Amino acid sequence: MSTLHTVNKSPFSTQSLLSCLNHAKDGDTILMIEDGVYGAAKGTGLGDALAARGGAVSLCVLASDMEARGLEASRLIDGVTPVDYAGFVEMVVNNDRTQSWL
Amino acid sequence: MSTLHTVNKSPFSTQSLLSCLNHAKDGDTILMIEDGVYGAAKGTGLGDALAARGGAVSLCVLASDMEARGLEASRLIDGVTPVDYAGFVEMVVNNDRTQSWL
Amino acid sequence: MKIGVVVSAGPYTHESSDTAYNFVKAAIAAGHEVPRVFFYHDGVNVGTRLSVPPQDDRNIQVNWSALAKEHGTDLVICIAAAQRRGLLDENEAQRQGKDADNIAEGFRISGLGQLIEMGIQTDRLVTFGE
Amino acid sequence: MKIGVVVSAGPYTHESSDTAYNFVKAAIAAGHEVPRVFFYHDGVNVGTRLSVPPQDDRNIQVNWSALAKEHGTDLVICIAAAQRRGLLDENEAQRQGKDADNIAEGFRISGLGQLIEMGIQTDRLVTFGE
Amino acid sequence: MSETVKKFFYVNRKAPYGTIFAQEALEVVLIGAAFDQDVSLGFLDDGVYQLVKGQDTKDLGVKNFSPTFRALGDYDVTKLFVEKESLDERGLSADDLDEIMYEDEDDDWAEKPSIRIVSRAEMADIMADQDVVLSF
């Protein structure tokens, strides 16, 4: 039994990613979409908090939202995987529920 | 030359109040409205940051938004003044410009 | 698998309705079923036929209407949320004494029960919002 | 003093249009002039005459229209923002080949220049938004 | 209605009045109650503000929907989980919240509190035990 969490807000303007990290359980997946993709960039204080959960929780980011914002794969925190919409659908199917951190 | 700053977001969900505090200058006024009124409550970590600027910056909160949310005057940080809409208008007039931290 | 989708933010203003549209297309392409999309909060505004986006921009309403036509997806707009925000079909307009309606083809107005029903009858539910 | 006001969030969804309305009433009551209110972003949706809020709730559009009638306040809806979001007057509807319009009495549709002009011609400008 | 009983969870993370999400979430809960599912509500982050007592919207001119929470028991919605850490961070305690009761039909209609204060870890466990999560 696992959950897919989606986060669509910048972690620098809202607390959504932080709250998501505080509630995600081992084996869950966090997918960063829309302005949420900024949370996947390394070199920030938040990035360290995210990377710390990287083993227990799968971290993904929506590729088309990265590209729109000029966020290159080379800037991603180690262990964060870019996915396309087909991958997004697969994650929804492969987890028991999806929770959106709006 | 002084500025009225309005903050309408909860400081626990967005960074608006913090960013406002980081840019307000001595002699300015910060008015907390809508969900921003939660920033005026004492007993929180953020309250201390706000109180620290309380001497140099005037801190106000819109009374009707406090009442709607059940925030009683006794819970306000020392030095924060509740105002009504007439007071809001006066502050707009008495400062040289108004900046909304949306 | 049956996937239900909720759209709860307004078109153009927030990216959510675009993300939802891309997601639904991908889900159908992968062989899943998206029997219904439920539009709530400002999401109801996706269903207005009066919007005229710039020529070089996508037309969110037209995209959704085309998707409904092609795949039979039931696009349901919440009646309570729609009334507040001024989104009406012909029946509602008549009932409310309004002289115009603005709902687009492929969308229909119904109650919140349709959202709960979607939650019961689908295997997964995904919300896209503000 | 002349005070200009910008409303940039949608009605009911965000409190901003209520706050703006209360502010404008208080400013006029205090003897100031509010020559214009400019509606931008989702704020344009304040001006639809098709909204039907619950009986026990306030009617945001009706309140603004009454204010415009009583005090002559110029309620301007941004045309570019309005087109995207499906807010049209009769002229615009005709020009865009749409079969309905939805603007309320007391509101008018015009360009962004009206916002800049308001900034130039008023002594203060206050923005209420999302 | 359907024979299936699913666990429905309503996630409330936003303050009341500044935005309509809290109020429109409650409208879903009320309609959803008719479907005989297993319903819980979670209040965390700014969502805990929805339950603060003493809300008075007279001067604001909008509808005060907080009394509706007290009516939820009549609709058999009796599980309102409130996160302790979210209260703490906001300088609030359980005493600052409205008293919301229900009558337990399995216990001779005894009056019991609907609000249950839970830790963040417990809230995470509750979330992980749901079939349908609706986020507001």
Next chain:
Amino acid sequence: MSETVKKFFYVNRKAPYGTIFAQEALEVVLIGAAFDQDVSLGFLDDGVYQLVKGQDTKDLGVKNFSPTFRALGDYDVTKLFVEKESLDERGLSADDLDEIMYEDEDDDWAEKPSIRIVSRAEMADIMADQDVVLSF
């Protein structure tokens, strides 16, 4: 038009694409440029993301408006203040931003950068020196 020249300041605090505010702010700047006022733009908090180079919205299906910033010089909008602390917090530096140039008519049409990196304290000073502040 009016004879008055006022200092107009556009405050950009939001990221592009997730919401429309950045794009619709730019639309105001373009129209406003015709009014011959003293225009500056401030980019702080998530607003600095608007200027990041390499934006490609092809797969997203929305319009890429970032090239419009490079055209602002033609409209005599040449003062784009970017807050250094906001860049730092996001792991960004000036090198990550688009190159935006203008031709200085007072200096023999020399090409000069429109983007000026300023400290938070300088941004506060710039804000405190304006007549009209438009927030997005």
